[in-house]
Amino acid sequence: MTKPVNEREIVLAVLMEVTENGRHSHIVLKEVLDKYQYMEKRERSFITRVTEGTLEHLIEIDYILDQFSKVKVKKMKPVIRNLLRSAVYQLKYMDRIPDRAVCSESVRLAVKKGFSGLKGYVNGVLRNIARELDQVEYPKEPTAALSVRYSCPEWIVRMWRDQYGDEVTETMLRDFQEEKPTAVRCCLNRISPEELKIRLENEGVHVQRHPYLPYAFEISGYDYLERLESFREGLFTVQDVSSMLVGEAADPKAGDLVIDVCAAPGGKALHAAEKIFMKEKGAAAAAPGDSAAKESGSATEEDGVVPEEVGSAPGHVEARDLTEYKVDLIRENISRSGLTNISAACMDASVPDRESFGKADIVIADLPCSGLGVMGRKPELRYRASKESVESLSKLQREILSCVQNYVKPGGTLIYSTCTVTREENMDNVQWFLREYPEFTFDDIGEKLCPELKKSMTEKGCIQLLPGVHKADGFFIARFRRSVRP
Template sequence: MKSQSNAREIALKILYQINEKGAFSNIALHKGLRNFNGKDVDRTFITELVYGTVKWKITLDWVINKYSSRKVNNIDPWIRNILRMSLYQVMFLDKVPPFAACNEAVELAKIYGSRGTSGFVNGVLRTILRNLKNIVYPDIKNPEDYLSIKYSHPTWMVKRWIKNFNLTFSEQLCKANNNIPPLTVRINTLKTTRDHAIELFEKEGLKVNKGRFLDEALNIQNIPSIAGLTSYKEGLFQPQDEASMLVSHILAPQAGQLILDVCGAPGGKSTHIAQLMRNKGKIIVRDIFKHKLKLVDMLTRRLGINIIQIQEYDARVLDEDLINKADRVLVDAPCSGTGIIRRKPDIKWTRQEKDLEALVRLQKEILKVSSHYVRKGGYLVYSTCSLEPEENEEVVKNFLESNDSFIIDDISPFIPIDLKDEIKDGFLRTFPHIHETDGFFIARLKRL
């Protein structure tokens, strides 16, 4: 119990950084665990507390507001996060006894709150416990409130999805976003085979399943820390979702070609492209952020790739030296990220609907500039991890309307047969609740 008490305090500090200081959850979690010397089970517990509390924030706040004499926004930030974290354990973690979660919350309130706050925390949580089975969510007749509060998504987001898809689709999507995604990895076929990698993983005590669509994809369970695995240090695999892997397959690079990845950091797709090229040819990987390019360099070294050239460059600025030179160009555009919420739940709180307008302008600008680099007869792939049509179909269609030297190319030869029915208007979309992958949009364009 003492180790879990320490774990809860660490989780609380991480949550404070995320919710009150605006830190990204993955970065704050990494920093919080960096000097933690506890057991793997405690690291896992901390991770679960952090991501779960962030993920369910709207639902947790709604329940607290129903049973608290003070509204969530008027509660001291430390106490607010203690309540959220403890209520998450009570509502969503069967393995944590409710009385233990309440007791630990009271102890944390004594440390991080003022006089009397521990009694306030105890009172709120005990009241919720007594009424837990009687909580009534908004009626489905008010679909936006229903989805927002029951599945903890911002109203603007579910409103858009109901409009663009439908209510049933949106509810299934919200459910999937709250599931814990599998750890999917890409086997580095430059160094090993899938069967050999499976043997190594099993020797390291991991449970492994083959991916749903791609031969180089594996799903791994029972993994406390990726960086500690010998197989990871030796560059035998790289974490990457199958939808993200599909982008490189649709680009279909060939050995010996010149490939340009204009928004390439942190390097997952670029290194996959190198793998498909059998490490023969040249890949120019560009990004505007120097610190992200360092991650590309580290990744290529670990995976044993030597055909990638890293350049700090703004994709909005035309590079005349590369006009008509590239066999393939990848525009994996900056986007809202609404397709990867299950992996990065704080996207729900850091993104606003007003962000889309600026993102769309940026995407159009990058796509227009990048098209100049494609040689005649070459190909350009445009992809995002967004579910929003404005960032996807509408960007590509807008580009094609003003550029008659490109056409939509057939994606079907480059994707698994199970996905061919998913092609609509020449574009491929994946969704968490349908394909058990991240949500992606992919278009392949050919220069005439």
């Protein structure tokens, strides 16, 4: 008796949603894994690996298919196209699965999906590939060779070769295809890093400290995040260390007003709110005569929290984003965090909010971008991006920067960041901004970085993180300070 739905059928459904309907793979996969929690760990692991692997190797897979099929990939029926893609991934990258099983299961799935007339075609193509896979010849021209080998569009490979050189380009491309642990941030308002490490290990999780930040960890070996009691209690949040470095660069103080203009799902805003909370808590604990506060166990400098003087008013973070859907995501994460010094609002970052002019101590502008620095976690981004979209996004970033710089008070800080590695969206925009708004100058970001990262600064106020070169996603951060004098 066969199961009503099997792993390969679920993989096909996810691939159809991503490649044909334009949805994001990480969102669809999460929906699927939530729905099929009752499946065994190995079954869910199979679904995740084949889905992500197929998308990561899509250009290479299509290249292979075009060598063996008379009907080219672009001309295939969508169901057959994605069924064959996932099968080729299994044949090439999953040695433990017998070739005959991949072929027979693919034929069975084609029949189940109503394509019994194509079962001979599916069987023939896959058996030929299984026999001759090791004999496939790859392109010789350097850009084409890297494009096929690492499944990255040629225009991106060419751009990176021009900007970073061949060695760094291949390092980045290779890194995107490597399996990585999950990066998490310890929520210091609830637990210390040492205590969190023990809790996770007691839950059977493998925990490794991240070298860049004392409260960052890499975890692996767990079955499902929601099954971890420590996750359900909000003791940590999933966040790449590159994103955490935005909070380090912002460095909010007790009493600060922080506006995060494109905040969803809220990781950076919550990090800023946590920093403010911990500094105000530390300041209260250090206040003379406040013995009760001293006994409460406030954070220490070893945790990265330095006590400050308590301001006349508590600090606050306002996390904004464009749609109610995104704002709801922020509110869900705020609720889970237990922090009360943060709120969320639905606002368009490209439309001036005059009530905020000159009010913010810190503005965080982590703006919409091509996302080419996070292709390892969102592999479909590389296939959807284009030269034109990079240019369009660069213009949007300038439009938003022109708007939100108004919110920074004299002497205040503006953080500009993206999760991409294109010059147009990063240093070109920084240079443009400094020309357009001379009242802003670079603010030294080096003091906020660990020694390993200081040598990677592109300018006094900027750092470009590169996948594989750094132990982080591809990410860009620039810090500016507004002059005190008008």
